[in-house]
Amino acid sequence: MLRPRSGIQQWVAREAYTLSPSVPVEEYTDIFGNLYQRLVAPAGWFQVHTSADVMTADVVDKAPGAYFVEIQHLPDAVLSYLLPSRYCESDRFGNLARDIVDGTSLGYDQVGRISDWIRDSVRYTPGSSVLPLSAVEVNGWSQGVCRDLAHLGIALSRSISIPTRLVVGFLYGLEPMDLHAWFEAYVGGLWYTFDPSEDTLRGGRLAVAYGRDAADVAVYHQFGPPAIFSSMDVRVELLDGPPG
Amino acid sequence: MLRPRSGIQQWVAREAYTLSPSVPVEEYTDIFGNLYQRLVAPAGWFQVHTSADVMTADVVDKAPGAYFVEIQHLPDAVLSYLLPSRYCESDRFGNLARDIVDGTSLGYDQVGRISDWIRDSVRYTPGSSVLPLSAVEVNGWSQGVCRDLAHLGIALSRSISIPTRLVVGFLYGLEPMDLHAWFEAYVGGLWYTFDPSEDTLRGGRLAVAYGRDAADVAVYHQFGPPAIFSSMDVRVELLDGPPG
C-alpha cells in the first residue's frame, strides 16, 4: 500500500513506482478506497521505490466547537469507523474516555481533549516500533510510536461514539524522518485531523492510506518465507510552487 | 442484522420483519454483503420480531484433503479474511498454530485439526456469554461460548495463512436453542464450514451474517441510553418439504 491517491485534501501531480528486479504486479482498490498492489517477490535482493509530487495544504483545518454527529445522522459509509477493531478495542475504554472528556462539550472538543490527554500521559518513543500495539497495550505500557498513540486516540474516541480512522502517510519536517501515522475524527459533518504525537498540529501531510487501524493499512503484508528487511529510506522535501 | 439473504447455500422463501411499535427504518448492505437495518428505538417497551422460511441442506459439505490456496491465487475479495481483526488476533498465534497442525497436510485438514484441538482444549459453556471474548482471551481462559470458540479457530487458521470468517445464524436442533456462531475456512477454492462447539458437524444451518469476527456481525449495535434487554426468544423448526 504505497501509492497515494488524489483526494479532497491532496493532489498527486507526479508519481513513480518501480520494482527491481521487475515482476508482475496487480493493483486493486480495497474497501476503504486505498490502492494496493499484490506481487510475488523473487528470492534474493528486491527493491521497491516510490516517489510522488503532491500538492497539500501547509496548515491543517481545525474546528473547535464542531458538533457531535448523532448516530442516526451518520452517513452509512462512516459507520464502520465506530466499531472496535483489531488494535482499537473501543469496547473496553468507556469509563476512561468518559473520565477524560468530563465537562467538555460534545464533538471536536472531546477528541481534542483525548488527544491532549494522550500527549500528556503516554510517552512518544519514535523508532521503537516492532509490531503494532493495541490501544489496551499502549494504555498499559504508557508509551508507543506515533501509530500506537493514534490507536489509543481512536479507541477512546469510538468508545464515546465518535467515528475515527487511522491515516498512514508522511509529514513534512518530521524528526527523525519516517513513515508517520495519525488519526481523523468525524465531527461537524467532516473528517478532522488529530495527531497526539505532536505538540502543534502541523500541515504538510501526505496521506497514503486510510483504515480502521494498522491491520487495515499496513505498508505491506508479507506471507511465505520471511523477508529480511535490509533498509528503508524515507524522504520528504518541499517543492517550489505548483508543478509546471 | 437480522434479515438473512438468499445465497449459494440457502434460499429465503418467506420472511417477516416487524417492529412494535412501528418506527422508520433504513436498510443497507454492508461491505460483507449483509443486510442491516438502522433505526431509532422509541423510549419504552420495544419489540423486534423476525421469521423466515429458508431452504438449506441437511448435511454440510466436508472436503478432507482440499488444498491450501497460495496467497497469490486468493481472490481479491477473500484477502481481508486473512488479516487480524478485533477478536481474532491472528498476529499473536503463529507458534501455537504451527504446533497444533504439525504433520498435517496443508489446507482443509489443518483447519480440521485446529477445530478438533479447540474441542479438546477449550470448554464449551453455552449461555455464559456477556461480551465477546477475543481469541487471546479464550485461549487464556480455556472456555467460552460458540462464538468465542469460533474466534479462536479463526485466529489460529489465519495465523497459518488460511482465510477464515465468522458466521452468525441458527442451527436446527441446537440444545439449548439460541443464536449460534461458527466459522468458515477458504480452502480448495471454496468456503467450508467448521464448528468447534459440536462433536459432529451437522446440517440444518441458516446463515444470517458473515464477517471477520463478532465486531462486524453483532446482532445489534446499540448507541445512546442503555436498552434493558427484557427477553429474547429463538425458535428453529423443520418445515414440511419445499414451500408451496
Place this chain on the structure above:
Amino acid sequence: MLRPRSGIQQWVAREAYTLSPSVPVEEYTDIFGNLYQRLVAPAGWFQVHTSADVMTADVVDKAPGAYFVEIQHLPDAVLSYLLPSRYCESDRFGNLARDIVDGTSLGYDQVGRISDWIRDSVRYTPGSSVLPLSAVEVNGWSQGVCRDLAHLGIALSRSISIPTRLVVGFLYGLEPMDLHAWFEAYVGGLWYTFDPSEDTLRGGRLAVAYGRDAADVAVYHQFGPPAIFSSMDVRVELLDGPPG
C-alpha cells in the same frame, strides 16, 4: 429482479418468493443496490410467485422550487444518472429540453414542466408494450407505455444536467393493474418522484428496482431457448394499518 428492499421510503414487513418447481437460485446486489436472483429455469411449466407487505406513504413528497444542484456539488454516487443510457439518449435532446423549460426556474420546476409537457404531448397507451422504446423513439412516435414516458422524461431532464433515474414497481389503484414505472429527479439534494403517465401524482408506491433505464431494471433478463410467457398476474391491495 423481484425482491423489493427496505429503504428510506418503504419498509418491507413481510415477503415471500417461491419457485415451482423449486430450483437452486443465487442472489446478488447490483451496482444500483437492487437485489437480483439468478437461476436456470427447468424445461416445462415454471412459476415464480412473490408477495410482500410493505409500508409506504400514501402521499408523495413534492417540492416546487427545490433548487438545481450544480454539477460540482452532486454526490459521487449520483453522477452516473447524468449520463446518456440505452433508452435515454440525453445527448440528443438538448434543444427540445431547453425549449420546453424556457422561462422556468432551475431545478424541480424544470422537471415538473418536462413531465407536464410529456403528459400533453405523448399519448399514454397502457398495455401496448412489447420491447422498451428509447426516448428518441417515444418522442418520434408520440405514444408509449408508462416506462416509455418515463424514459423520455429522464432523457429530457438529463440533457439539462438534472440527474434522473427509472423506478420500476407497483402503484396502488393503477387501472388496469400491472407493473408500473416512473422516474425520480435529483433536485434540492434529494430524489423526487415524477410520473408523466398520471394526471395527479398519487402515493401508494412500492419501488422494486432503480436504474438508469429499463436496460438496468428489467423484471427479468432471459437467455437461451425462448421462454413462452403463459401469464402474469399482478395485484396490489391496501392492508389494514401496520403489520402486527
Place this chain on the structure above:
Amino acid sequence: MLRPRSGIQQWVAREAYTLSPSVPVEEYTDIFGNLYQRLVAPAGWFQVHTSADVMTADVVDKAPGAYFVEIQHLPDAVLSYLLPSRYCESDRFGNLARDIVDGTSLGYDQVGRISDWIRDSVRYTPGSSVLPLSAVEVNGWSQGVCRDLAHLGIALSRSISIPTRLVVGFLYGLEPMDLHAWFEAYVGGLWYTFDPSEDTLRGGRLAVAYGRDAADVAVYHQFGPPAIFSSMDVRVELLDGPPG
C-alpha cells in the same frame, strides 16, 4: 478519465498529471474500476497534461477456439456487459449477428468472425468523429471511427450472449496517432482483445478506461458553458527496457 491504472495487463511505473492553471481536483473510482477526476475549470485558457511510463505486452493474446461461457457460469461482475447500453443496442441485432456467425463454433471464433465482418463491411474513417455513433447508426451508415466500429462489435457480440466491453486507451504505432478504442470479449473465462479497425491485432496497448460503451468512458464529460477545444496532442513512444 485520464489516469491509467495498473492491472493484470499493464504496470504504471511513472505517471504525471498536471493542470495549468492549477485548480482543486477530486478523484474517485467508478463502478468499472476506472479512476476519474472532477474539477471546475477556470474561465480562460486551461491545459491538462498527463503522461505515463507503462509496461505492457508487445503481442496480444489470442485464443482461437476459446469456449463460450454459458450465462449461468458467468461471474457476477461480468453480467452487466451482456446488457444493451447507450451506444450498443444489442437488443436490435439478433438476426444480423446470427447470420454473421452462422456455422462458426461458439465463443472466441464468433467474436473473431464478427470483428472480421466489420472490417470488411464498415469503412474505417479515422479522424471523422464528432459525437459517438450508436451501433445502429454505424451499421446504417457503414462507416465510423475506431470507437464506432468497436460499438458495433460490442452490440453484435452481446446479441449472441457474449459479454463485451469498450476499452479506451493508446496503441503504439497508430497512424495517425490519436486516442484509440477497441473492445474485449469474455470467452474461455478471460477477457480477450478485438480491434475491428486494424488488419492485424497488434500489441503495445495501454488501457486508460473500461466501460460498456463510450457513455461510460468518455475522456471528459463537460457541463456548463461550452469549452472551446483549442488543441489535443497525443504521443506514444517506445521506452528502452523496464524503468530503472
